[in-house]
Amino acid sequence: MIIMTIFLEVIREFEKKWQKKWQEDQIFVGKIDHSRPKWFITVPYPYASGAFHLGHARTYNLGDIYARFKRQRGYNVFYPMAWHITGTPVLSVSWTIKNNEEKAWETYRDYVGIYEDDPKKIDEIVGTFVEPQNVANFFSSTILQDFLNLGFSIDDTRQFTTGDPDYNKFIEWQYGILNEKNYITKGSYPILWCVNDKNAVGEDDIQDGDLLKVEVSEFVGIKFKLNSGTALVAATLRPETIFGATNVWIHPEAIYNEIMIDGEKWIVSEEATMKLSEQEHTIEIIRELKGKELVNEEVTVPITNWKIPIYPAMFVDTDHATGVVYSVPAHAPYDYAALVDLQNDDETIENYNLVRDSLSKIIPISLIEVKGYGEFPAVELCEKLGVQSQKDREELEKATQTIYKDEFYSGIMKDNTGDFKGLKVEQAKDAVAEKLEKVNLATTIYEASERSFCRCGGQVIVAVLQDQYFLNYGDSEWKEQAFYALKNMEIIPEKYRQAFENTFHWLDKRPCVRKRGLGTEFPLTKGEGWIIESLSDSVIYMSYYTIVRTIRQNNIKPEQLKPELFDFIFRDKGKVEEIIELTGISKDLLMEMKDSFEYWYPNDFRHTAIGHLSNHLSFAIYHHVAIFPEKYWMQTISISEMLNRFGQKMGKSKGNVIAMGHIPRKYSVDLTRLHLASVATVDTVLDWREDEVNFAKQRLRKFWEYATSVTKISKISEEDFSFPSKVLISSVKTNLKKAIERIENFNARDFVLDGFYSNVRAIDEYQKIAQHLPEKERNTILREIIEKIIATMSPVIPHICEELNERMGDKEYNSLKQIPDIVISYQDELYALEAKFMANLIEDIEQIVKLVKTKPKKIHIYINAEWKNELYKIAQEIFEDEAFKISKMMNAVKENSKLSKYMKDIANEAKLMMKDPTIFRIEMLSSKEQEEAIMGYKEFIIRTFDKAEVLIHLADEKDIYDPQNKAQKARPMKPALLLE
């Protein structure tokens, strides 16, 4: 037995050896070959802004297993790889490194440290990251090496990055077609915006953006007219509560602006003026004023036309929406708390000369009926949660959330809400806003859901961009085509199809240009600095694999890549002579590209992680239908779930990362591949646990030991193997056949379970049962089945299989060897059933031995009378689909000459069958076959039970030894036992 660490060292050694050979002989480079069916698989090209980890490895590992399997099943497989670098991430790496952000440096030192030991060199490399290109270069080369180190059978001669100038031409061409088809539209759109950069910001750009999850919120700004006619604009998420407004709150000490906005006079906070100016308004500041100047004035409530006063409140946040709030104490906890505070606050009343009388007259106005609450939900909840004052923000927040939810979903508008009475709050909310907007008493105001700041320090607000370009995924024709494409696609696992459909349904306009990040310049606004957003770089890029090598090898210049050329290659448009004329590219090269595309496309299989479903994958389907003829649309999408470690998603902040670059040393490649593929089904989150890896390691080692013990055994054909050997061979065959069927359906897990683990177990079993057999036979058998296993399991553990294949004297690459079809004969099935029968029988004996606690000297095995098999067979036929009935059984038996003589026994038997109708619904062996099986395992039974004598009795025979009358109790597949 070899010690574990040595075992891993051994296999790591030849893992490297084989990777080098594969690489040198370029055996995975895709070549056109019309004699074989092609199979083009893609797994998303990596985003080259950081190191990859085990979670990524899961996705790529599955892709590689599928690729290798198809390759070994006669397909000409094309499995290329490229690099995504466009968008903001690579740029923001450079940016943070350039700014000497300590956290970024730390992160990137870690990443680089995966590949480099010397701290000085690490710093040097990280230092180069100030140039985005260096980031992309570093990570594309290290990740590629990681992939090759994991034995991935990729074609690395098709590499490109999405930032390459020739690729930019390709994307430009794509947008030309989208524009031609009117899938690009223009409009205004609210986005998160940094006031400092004057730029759109995403989660990456916001400080703690991943935690804050800042979104655009849409408020309704309601115009409360002052007597002067100027509108005090209060922003709300709940316009329906306008009927319960009792007063307006304003921050007395803050600065407000009176502004002329789109021809109207408004008063809003100073901050709001700035924000509104970014939201498609023309604004002129008329004057500045302090909040307290408005206190005690009256405003008119829209719709009801009531006059309500303006009161001071310190809780008003002028940097939130408009800095003006209308008070609905019946339904808004904050308002209620503030009102009570104010009514009891003599100092403030005095300071601002409030009229005590009218203030104390203010009482909540209820306008929503909601189950589980009385007249004034806010009042109730404040009391319940023990709110003392407006300063109890935590309780107030909770109360607000609760009421919002309860009222929104189960509230009904009361009689005092005019036209809206009886409406559900859910509906009234929009209806009231709509009515207000119609009479120009309300307008939409956007605000960020959280107060947040850009990494540059600037505040994040919501801006409305005009003339923003969108991809119109809502276009009915486009959508329809996408649905049509989806319908004809295979989705694995099928359960995700629904998610695609839902995504397609809600997909609508999506902004497609940005001012920041790397990428292709937007062709419709050349020179204005607009970049095509980066997801558009990753939706039809698979087609570029088919031509990129020709472009690079022949030094074709980006400017030669005219749209007409792409049309010619990808859409079969135009004449070759015209393209030669236009681009100056030779006919040979043009046709090489066109042939390559037409040979490899469509993308037969795309495997990816689930996170891409609602965006990348959906867009990929959309863009394919827009750009390519139908025969080139994607065929299959396969999805796998995420990977966890210690119950959490792998992430730097969690400290649970296993870097992809560390896998070969930490475990071994084949070990990792095996375990990744087999520990969970693709649609469940995989939890990586070291102690479970250990199991895989042990089994792998065991397999290795079995295999290496027989690599030198020469094959001899020996017809007359003993029973256990025959059982082993057919069970291995059966397992492998099952395994192949599994992986044909892209079920890698069961492929490993059936093809590997079950077979190792079968060999274990054989070793025990076959101890008494001649060594020569055992070794020959072992050698034969090991050969079968390495041929089939190669897609998962290619290195070990390759090595064993060589050691067994085969000069060909195992990775290119065909996995043969396996034919299971009737005889094989019989052996399998016999083995199962024996396992049950031995278990029964063991159970009894355990219970009686004495070692038997004799084991009598009684095999059922053959007529019982007949009886069961008949029962199976009659009661296939209905309840067992004794009378029906007996009637059927009466007609049967073989059975009619046992009527009395059958009656007993029928009672048992009545009691447990499953006993006859089984696969059976005849009495003879049962006997044969027991004979085959006799030696083993004797050995297992300490040399007990094994005596087999057939119930059909006369004068058998049966002191306890057991023979009649024997059932098919369930012999009766007597231990003495």
Next chain:
RNA sequence: GCGGGGAUUGCCGAGUGGUCAAAGGCGCUGGACUUAGGAUCCAGUCCUUAGUGGUUCGGGAGUUCGAAUCUCCCUCCCCGCACCA
């Protein structure tokens, strides 16, 4: 909230109408090997019992000869919801 996916025996996790008391692993228990082992190997692991019995698959109701598997209701958990790739 909307949409999707789930809930299985101590834990993880298979299983989608009949050998299902339910694969496999982990953990635990016992044994072997060993100076020792938290290394490795073997065995056991719902309760009961000379095996063919009982109670289980989130809770409740139903369909069926038969349900972990199908239907309905309830409770709880996870994921996505766009300008981030």
